Amino acid sequence: MVEVGAGTGNFLALFESVAGFRVALDLTPGMLQVGRRRNSGIEAVASDGARLPLRDRSVDLACTAQALHHISKPVPVLLEMRRVARDSGRVLIVDQLAPERYEQAQALYELEVLRDPSHAASRPASAFRTIVLAAGFQILDERIVSQQTRFSEWMWPGEFPEERIAAVRAFIAARGHETGKGFERDGDDWVFTRRRIMLLAGRT
Numbered sequence: 001m002v003e004v005g006a007g008t009g010n011f012l013a014l015f016e017s018v019a020g021f022r023v024a025l026d027l028t029p030g031m032l033q034v035g036r037r038r039n040s041g042i043e044a045v046a047s048d049g050a051r052l053p054l055r056d057r058s059v060d061l062a063c064t065a066q067a068l069h070h071i072s073k074p075v076p077v078l079l080e081m082r083r084v085a086r087d088s089g090r091v092l093i094v095d096q097l098a099p100e101r102y103e104q105a106q107a108l109y110e111l112e113v114l115r116d117p118s119h120a121a122s123r124p125a126s127a128f129r130t131i132v133l134a135a136g137f138q139i140l141d142e143r144i145v146s147q148q149t150r151f152s153e154w155m156w157p158g159e160f161p162e163e164r165i166a167a168v169r170a171f172i173a174a175r176g177h178e179t180g181k182g183f184e185r186d187g188d189d190w191v192f193t194r195r196r197i198m199l200l201a202g203r204t
Helices: 029-038 075-084 102-115 125-134 162-178
Strands: 002-004 022-026 042-046 059-065 085-096 137-150 184-186 189-203
Touching (some): 002 075, 022 029, 059 075, 075 085, 085 125, 125 137, 162 189
Parallel strands (some): 002 022, 022 042, 059 085
Antiparallel strands (some): 085 189, 137 189, 184 189
């Protein structure tokens, strides 16, 4: 199996007991180096997701987890995943989910970019379905998972600059209600709901 946008390989590590060969593909060599140290059974290759260094129809499972929201044009990446997947292979997409209402999705996008400037798009479930179909797949299964999260678990000192944490807190206080995340104060913290979509697809 291969993961496009694998980062440090945390998602690939979940498949250790079921996948005989795991390849982490990412544009960032530093993250891949961390992945190599943490997961000795993973092959790490620096690669552009739109130009995968793999043969046609050579992979049983091609996946991308929490990466597509960093990619403004995801269809070329999914087309490459389709190219390398076997005829009987599968493609798995996992990513964060935006509300269907445009105004909420736009407010959420502004929040996400403030938190992480590499964020490229906040997409609702309908957009993910459209992207997957446009890449020549049929959707075999879809799951949407909701999870209550604390702000202190989402942004914390050491991982994020203090001034950015303060800016995101100020945004939530002023406009958090516009994002569809259900932000509620809990003392000095915030509690809100994160939603993820999981799509399993195959060749048409």
